[in-house]
Amino acid sequence: MKSAHSPRHPVTGFDQLRRIILKSAAGLVAGPSLLIAALAADSKPANATSSNPAQGERTMSTVTTKDGTEIYYKDWGPKNAQPIVFHHGWPLSGDDWDTQMLYFLGKGYRVIAHDRRGHGRSAQVSDGHDMDHYAADAAAVVEHLDLRNVVHIGHSTGGGEATHYVAQHGQPQGRVAKLVIIGAVPPIMVKTPANPGGQPIEVFDGARKALAGNRAQFYLDFASGPFYSFNRPGAKPIPGVIENWWRQAMMGGAKAQYDSIKAFSETDFTEDLKAINVPTLVMHGDDDQVVPIADSALLSAKLLKKGTLKVYEKFPHGMCTTHADTVNPALLAFITG
Secondary structure, eight states, rough: OOOSSOOOOOOOOOHHHHHHEEEEOOOOOOOOHHHHHHHHHHHTTTTTTSSOOTTSSSOOOOOEOOTSSSSEEEEOOOOOOEEEEEOOOTOOOGEEEEEEEHHHHTOOOEEEEEOTTTTSSSOOOOSSSHHHHHHOOOHHHHHHHHOOOOEEEEEEEEHHHHHHHHIIIIITTEEEEEEEEEEEEEEEOBBBBBBBBOOOOHHHHHHHHHHEEEEEEEHHHHTTTTTTTTTTOOOOOOOOOOOOHHHHHHSSOOHHHHHHHHHHHHHOHHHHHHHSSSSEEEEEEOEEEEEOGGGTTTHOOOHOTEEEEETTOOOTTTTTHHHHHHHHHHHHHHOOO
């Protein structure tokens, strides 16, 4: 395994998240009017699908899974080009990958991103918010489009989803070329006897409490603070980035996002990582305050048969947005290498 940098320092997410939870409990706030307008514009027609759109409604690309859940996806670029499938983080949507999708579209690739069940424009179902369903939903999209020689790229929770998909579906079917996980949750986030370096369950209990009590404020504080490290001394928050994060998060269903906290924090991906035999790039910022590097990337890279570790000094959890000028060429070099 190779490392671009050594980790700067271990970071725990407990204090950062606790401060956000306390702030979120202070009271309700109304989202900016432009965000409300954006949410309304992006609302999904109740019965619009790729195969049976209603008269005068938008046609959306969707696939229906075995349990009847409608999963939205976008599919850009030449159909005969090598496909890249992007897996988004919690509690966002496929839109979080727009910068990367446009970059790789310009390089001649076919790019696909789906919205996880209960998130974005996918159906807000009550059940199935676990990694087994997430991986099966991703498989439904890949098989519907009959994608092969695929590069899968996952961020945060999406890194767990992509890992589980590759190990359980894509690799056994011979569909996967390479895997990239960025700021990703594997091997396991929560502290357990087998994972003493994990985060205490109280961190995730607190997140659930904040989400249930005042989701809009919790998400605004999360995007304004640790997600992009805008809470660091000298950092310059970018309003558009914060508002776009909030827009995506509020498009999704509260039930799905609440349940997903257990999925991303308590799922153990150890056996998935051990089973993967395709080349895998593990990218992580050493200032990741959401998924601390010491208990994630540094361990995952050791479990992978063909893992390459790249650590980026002072990069935040949301590095794909704040440092796309570094991340995108690194992804391209790995894909073409």
